[in-house]
Amino acid sequence: MQKEVFITTMLRIAILGWLIIVAFAGCTASTTVRADNPAEEPQSATVLPTPVPPNHINLMGTEFEDIPIPNELNLDEDQSILINTKLFVGGAVTYTAPVTVESLIRFFNHEMPKRGWEFIASSYAKKNVILAFSKTNRNCLIYINIPGDWSNNTRVQVWLGKTSGTHK
Helix, strand or coil: CHHHHHHHHHHHHHHHHHHHHHHHHHHCCCCCCCCCCCCCCCCCCCCCCCCCCCCHHHHHHHHHCCCCCCCCCEECHHHCEEEECCCCEEEEEEEEECCCHHHHHHHHHHHHHHCCCEEEEEEECCCEEEEEEEECCEEEEEEEECCCCCCCCEEEEEEEEECCCCCC
């Protein structure tokens, strides 16, 4: 029963995360504006460099600090989302690297228990692996996507969320 609640909770978090990512992607789409009089000469203006935004993972990622990540993995901030509200802290952080799925499975199954995470379940499909771990009032779902023919980078998503009940 606890595993079913865990998987249902993580699926809800995953769906919410993807909906938020899609919403943000639609809001940030660029558009082109044409001048009313195309014969007008463009006015010269000084263009200031765009400041680099702070790394949101560093600003909000304290909930992810006890999740080990292999050094070979590279953070993909464009595909990551963190949610921080009064009632919920969590989200999904995405990494990519040309590593084998087997090495990632071994890494997480070995390192997560060292940080107090209990292995709950795993699922293997054609090109997808899911590893589920639990800790006091928190669930972690690690989704590993095997690269397709056009890419040699394995994609790892770490989903983290709080549970409604207590662990054990």
